[in-house]
Amino acid sequence: MALEFPPAVVSLSLQNTVASYEQLLQTPSQRDAITTDFEMQVRAFGCELIESAGILLKLPQVAISTAEVLLHRFYYTSSLSKFGIRDIAMGAIFLASKVEECPRRIAQMVLVFHHLVSTRAHGVPPANYKPVDHLSPTWLDYKDGMIAAEINILAKLGFNVQVEHPYGYMINYLQSLGLSDDEEFSQIAWNFLNDSYRTNVSVCYQPWTIACAVIYLVSRIRAIPLPKNPHWYALFDAELEDMENIAGHIMWLYKKAPVRNLPTTVSELKAYLAKDDEIAETNQYGNRVAGNEEEKRGSAPRSPRRDERRRDDDRYRHTRRPEDDNYEDSRRHCDNRDSRRRDDRDDNRRDHARRRSPSRRDGRR
Structure with a gap:
């Protein structure tokens, strides 16, 4: 006699993958000297590109949201200094369209993202925008970057692209x-x-x-x-x-006020950060134009000790309030006080030498 079992009901539910405490404490981008605020702005800009591209591509909202989650997951395993936001945004939405069973053609992805990056990141007016030519170097750069980004997302996430939405x-x-x-x-x-x-x-x-x-x-x-x-x-x-x-x-x-002209590729990010470092150095050391002219004339670079003295001088200067009317008088007073101290030290030395001179004449050592 064959045994009969009641039909079994199997329910499978997978929870979303969340970032660990170590990943939240310091992301790979922060280990590459990228600030938290700047990283979140670039991520938000990448999600904005995904949302705008999803609307133009007529993707369902669930596919757009899945792409944004994949982008955030990826940047908890990789750094912005190694993977540009443009390629990862393209790869994320390209992969999400397949996951949510609404794929789009590669040519459509390239045309849409080239339009968005040109008008929103590079500041090209929509009236002056020219679509990218098919199979041109720029078109191939976008396509290769998107395919490479899709592969990197799958590899870094271990092919775990399941997303449960709220x-x-x-x-x-x-x-x-x-x-x-x-x-x-x-x-x-x-x-x-x-x-x-x-x-x-x-x-x-x-x-x-x-x-x-x-x-x-x-x-x-x-x-x-x-x-x-x-x-x-x-x-x-x-x-x-x-x-x-x-x-x-x-x-x-x-x-948060929106930041314009954010970098979209790795090369743009390096140039952007280098420009920020130059601005920060200008704010710290003062006018940099004279230093650039010295470098053009072939002058020797400033010594670290000179930079240290300048920092000390700037630190003293910033302790005074710019709006203080007596600032210059106070500075002159400090200079006169130092001058008087030097004069007093010189007088003491001369008096000491004068007191010792008779003893030398007497033959005492």
Whole structure:
């Protein structure tokens, strides 16, 4: 007699991969002397390129969001100084379109990103933009960079490109809280959720926590009370500290002034950072024009000791307030005081030598 077993139901659910504490503490880009603020601005710019390209390519929102998550995951394993944001953004959306089963042609990707990079990063007016020629050196550079970026993303992430998004959680939570009929509340929450992908919260928290944070943020902005006994977010396995942190990351996007002409390739990034270093050196040492003229004439470079004296002088100068009317008088007073001290030391030496001169005449040693 054959045994009969009831049909088995298998449910497979994979949680999103989150960054470790060591990765959050110091990213590969920060180890290459790139500041945290600048890295987050470049990441946000890459996500902006992905969103604009997704709209032009008519990709679904889930594919656009998946590409943004893949971009953030990749830069927790690699540095901006080795992989440009343009190529990684192209590779991420090219790979995400395949993952979400809505692939686009390579030629379409190249044309769209060339238009976006030219108009938004390089400042070309849309009226003066000229599409890139097919199979031209620029076209091949974009294509090769995108394919290489897709391979690097798969290799660095270990082919783990599964992404669970918070959209479904947010819809269910709004229905549970009785807010799904409020169209304005739902629309603002949806906008905040889309904007959250420009930050790194998608690789720091699970999707249900992000959904709760968006609802929490909208409720605070619109002053809509939510259940407190018990707290509504406790029923959805979220914590208040995590929601406040996510809300702060989202609001950072609106408080931070946008930076124009950000570098999109590795060579542009090196030139950008070198220019920043030159500006910082100019602010520290003062006018650099004279130094450049000396270098052109073949003069010897400044000695470290001279730079140290200049730094000491600048440090003394910056301790005084520029708006102080007596600044110059105070500086002259300090110079006169030092001069008087030198004169006093010279007088003491002469007096000491005068007192010792009779003893020499007497023959005493």
